[in-house]
Amino acid sequence: MGEPEELALELTAVARTAGADVVGFGDVTEGLHPEFWPLARAVSLGCALPVRVGEGLAFPDEPTVARLVEAGRAVAACLRRRKQRFFVLPSTGEGKKGYCAALFGHFSHKVAATCAGLGWVGKHGLLVSPEFGSAVLWGTVLTDACLPVGRPVRRGRCGSCTICRDACLPGAVQGREWRRGLEFGDLVNKDGCAAQVARLQREGKTCCGRCMAACPYNFIAVHAKEHSEGA
Amino acid sequence: MAEERFAEILRELQQGVVEYDEERVKKAAQQALDEGFDAYSAVMDGLAAGMEEVGKLFVANEYFVPEVLMCADALYAGLTILRPHIKVDSARQMKGAVVIGTVEGDVHDIGKNLVKLMFEIAGFTVYDLGRDVPLEKFVDEVMSTDSDFLCMSAMMTTTMGGMKQVIEKIRAKNPNVKIMVGGAPMTEDLAHRWGADGYGKDAPNALSEALRMVSSLREMTKAAGN
CATH class of the missing domain: 1.10.1240.10 (Methionine synthase domain)
Structure with a gap:
């Protein structure tokens, strides 16, 4: 086994021990913001949000955010030990503070996860993991370490499913299948989505999340878990 | 020990x-x-x-x-x-105030934040106006806080001209304020012609400038302590 494979195994192990449910490695050279050069490899980390059938979704759920933060730290510590460069991009639920925050807007976790082959961008503009569905918090650690990368996903695999579109109250989800190059705004009417979130926030709710909660892949994950626990 | x-x-x-x-x-x-x-x-x-x-x-x-x-x-x-x-007495030598921000229409502020940090370390009171600051606000803030320094940056050619106007207005009111300008489209020549005292070229250079300031500020405080 070569050094890149060994490092990949080690990173996967430390991230999973720290609480990550999905770990993958992607080549993100294409379209990388020049400020990040030469950090053209992404360690993509996902933590599944708790989903119970019929009860909806907790987002952003604090224990899940904490797990993702720990996983990011563990990966960074491992890369530091191996004397590799790295830059940690925090998850959506984490506060974005400090000097590093100037760069956070220049990279999307979706790029890392799709390049790592961990999932695709659904019709609702969120990542869909075939294992855990849409109910996943994502984080990324960029690095220049040599790593075996996954096979990138370049197209959506939602097919004829439009459940997220039907669940969207303001009708912001357009129902269009994603392919690489399409942005969030091409899939979702941003203004409509933002207005709905603002409306809910005035009522004291933290987010909408209807499209995220409706994704049928969430329930495949739940049933698989129940099945394995029952066995 | x-x-x-x-x-x-x-x-x-x-x-x-x-x-x-x-x-x-x-x-x-x-x-x-x-x-x-x-x-x-x-x-x-x-x-x-x-x-x-x-x-x-x-x-x-x-x-x-x-x-x-x-x-x-x-x-x-x-x-x-x-x-x-x-302790207040050990920081006394470097007391002063600085106003800092990026000019109207400009939202890039990596270099600005680094420069701000350096001033804070040196014990200055820093009035950070943030990014996308209206020109008049720079002038008002320098005057109302009686600051010794003003640091402005612009990363776009379309916004940098604003810095010239601010320098002129401040010079007319208080010629003793030290003014530093920075940002990618600036040149050293232009900075001097506009009457600025200091200059940092582009984002990486503004960073270098900010980092260089650590050395000079450390030297100044050492000299002041002796």
Whole structure:
């Protein structure tokens, strides 16, 4: 086994021990913001949000955010030990503070996860993991370490499913299948989505999340878990 | 013995900053306080000395912008712990106020934030106007706070002209204010023609300038202390 494979195994192990449910490695050279050069490899980390059938979704759920933060730290510590460069991009639920925050807007976790082959961008503009569905918090650690990368996903695999579109109250989800190059705004009417979130926030709710909660892949994950626990 | 121990803590602070290890910096900063060492020396000879090293690595293309920002975050974590314990008399030599911001229409502020941090370390009172600041606001703020320094930056040619107007207005009211300008489209020649006292070229150069300031500020405080 070569050094890149060994490092990949080690990173996967430390991230999973720290609480990550999905770990993958992607080549993100294409379209990388020049400020990040030469950090053209992404360690993509996902933590599944708790989903119970019929009860909806907790987002952003604090224990899940904490797990993702720990996983990011563990990966960074491992890369530091191996004397590799790295830059940690925090998850959506984490506060974005400090000097590093100037760069956070220049990279999307979706790029890392799709390049790592961990999932695709659904019709609702969120990542869909075939294992855990849409109910996943994502984080990324960029690095220049040599790593075996996954096979990138370049197209959506939602097919004829439009459940997220039907669940969207303001009708912001357009129902269009994603392919690489399409942005969030091409899939979702941003203004409509933002207005709905603002409306809910005035009522004291933290987010909408209807499209995220409706994704049928969430329930495949739940049933698989129940099945394995029952066995 | 105590001197050796303090030297050890200073090394930890320096290395923690250079290796952008926030936890290490926090631990060393807390140790410095717990063991009764001077917080001001810990900042200047530990944190700032580490940032000086970061400046060298950046100029040598060993470190890039992401690393420098992580180093700044590590430094800031230590500064947050140490700053409340700096004795007033040891910081007295560097008292002053500075107004800082990026000009109207401009939202790039990486260099500006680094320059701000350097002034804070040196003990200045910093009035950060943030980014996308209306021109009049610079003039008003300098006058109302009676600041000694003004730092402005613009990253776009369409917005940099605003800095000239601000310099003219401030010079008319108070010729003694030191003015630093920066940003990618600026040139040294232009900065001088507009009447600025200092200049930092582009984002990386503004970073270098900011990092260079650590050295000069440390030297100034040492000279003032002797």
